[in-house]
């Protein structure tokens with residue numbers, strides 16, 4: 132299948148109210164053409180609501196949905212040209228795999244021979260050619276989802292929407308399908324939106340990730356930027372950063388602030404600065420903290436090791452200073468040094484990955 | 491495995507007991523059909539004969555009643571289902587909950603009001619001076635009142651109304667089991683609402699529709715009260731015939747033969763419907 136002319140998607144102040152409850156609030160979002168954006172967030176934050184408004188299954192309360200600059204928010208779903216993949220596969224149970232995939236083409240009045248050809252190509256793309264005559268009930272979950280994917284892309288949609296497409300599959304299968312999905316999306320270049328609450332899946336598949344909370348987007352970034360530098364406490368916690376410290380600003384300039392951590396001063400880069408004396412929050416991943424000998428000359432926090440565990444790739448140290456609990460990870464295989472419980476060490480925070488959280 | 495079947499033996503024994511009583515009673519009744527009618531006070535006398543069956547099968551008017559019972563029941567069942575499907579859909583899927591609840595309530599009320607009450611209500615509604623005809627003539631839609639009573643239309647309407655709760659309650663389950671994502675998938679692939687209904691929703695409902703059809707058809711076949719009260723002796727279904735032969739003519743063997751013929755043809759027609767239904771389901775899938 133040749134690549135498509137990709138579309139862009141923009142959401143403008145998109146809002147959805149159920150009775151008086153705002154499930155989605157003033158949401159703005161740009162999805163560049165050909166990219167895959169993931170909506171990531173805890174249950175109930177409004178991910179599916181956004182997706183279903185784009186697909187046209189839910190009316191928008193206010194706001195605009197622009198595809199290639201044209202507002203489609205009042206267009207019936209069958210005229211939107213959007214492919215959708217559901218968590219529960221949603222194949223037509225009374226049709227064979229082949230008829231399932233052909234359905235969209237039939238609705239578009241595509242000529243019979245072209246239908247056959249495109250169905251064949253789409254099934255080949257998801258390696259389902261040999262099962263074309265089966266019924267959905269005769270397929271495994273993974274196979275059904277492949278058929279659903281073929282059915283969605285065979286119509287060459289402007290957008291591909293995926294609502295937890297791999298959520299019902301077991302871990303092993305999910306990983307296999309993730310890479311297939313990624314290859315397929317890149318190859319076809321379809322502008323796509325994926326919903327998931329599995330952050331590994333989001334990090335692996337996405338060009339951009341939007342973390343949602345209570346109907347709003349908290350942070351929109353590339354996977355690496357999001358992983359390394361979560362901007363708010365919510366995002367940091369959601370992404371599983373264990374080190375989130377409450378602290379006070381001791382000194383501030385336009386490029387960095389000095390904060391007090393466990394009675395010791397730490398410099399954190401920033402681009403805004405912050406009032407001296409105000410309280411603030413700092414986040415840093417355990418693997419961005421180096422555990423060094425206490426006599427190390429670099430700036431850092433001196434703490435005592437409370438526990439040390441060697442787990443596969445990493446050594447996990449739990450350290451304490453004053454009331455502060457800090458987790459630090461060292462690579463197990465490449466680091467020769469081992470620190471013992473009760474030993475005093477210096478924890479060196481990597482400034483590039485230590486974040487002054489927005490409040 | 492062995493244990494559960496052991497236990498199930500005890501669990502079904504009350505049902506078996508009742509069933510065997512019924513079979514014995516019915517068997518005795520069926521047995522009478524093979525004997526001549528006895529003098530008043532007895533059920534049958536003499537030597538076995540097939541005379542009663544010749545009387546049932548040989549007469550044109552008997553055949554007419556049998557076939558009109560089967561045909562009308564089938565037609566009424568189809569109409570009932572056509573009315574019940576949209577009702578079940580609304581009950582399950584109405585955005586405003588009270589709409590569904592209201593319909594449920596209306597159905598429950600009809601369901602709980604007895605047959606005689608309902609038949610009487612229909613008499614009031616459908617008579618030549620009934621509410622419907624008054625409305626139609628007064629508003630000038632028709633010149634003369636439409637005759638609903640003492641023909642199949644009134645009987646059909648009242649039986650449909652009687653069957654509706656059975657059909658709606660059965661179909662609610664089927665509609666609940668539909669996965670709305672499947673219909674949404676069809677919509678996003680370019681199918682209009684109508685196309686989605688006929689090409690996706692209905693085929694998915696088909697097994698439920700077939701079960702409902704067999705259920706309401708069996709109930710319709712046994713109609714007795716509505717043809718008696720709203721048919722006024724002009725519309726007769728098999729049950730009315732059997733009743734008359736038993737309690738008006740006191741010809742138990744003749745009634746028994748009629749009942750046996752009816753039972754056999756009812757089973758045959760239900761079997762035929764299920765058979766065709768299976769074929770249709772296969773063809774659609």
Ligand SMILES: Nc1ncnc2c1ncn2[C@@H]1O[C@H](COP(=O)(O)OP(=O)(O)OP(=O)(O)O)[C@@H](O)[C@H]1O
Pocket residue numbers: 149152154172173174175176177178179180181328
């Ligand atoms: N029909 C509805 N009526 C009222 N509230 C609703 C309705 N549908 C969803 N909501 C609410 O809107 C919010 C967002 O729901 P949504 O389904 O978009 O969440 P989600 O992010 O997809 O969650 P999940 O990860 O569990 O799928 C939830 O709080 C939910 O309770």
Ligand SMILES: [Mg+2]
Pocket residue numbers: 178179180
């Ligand atoms: Mg959801």
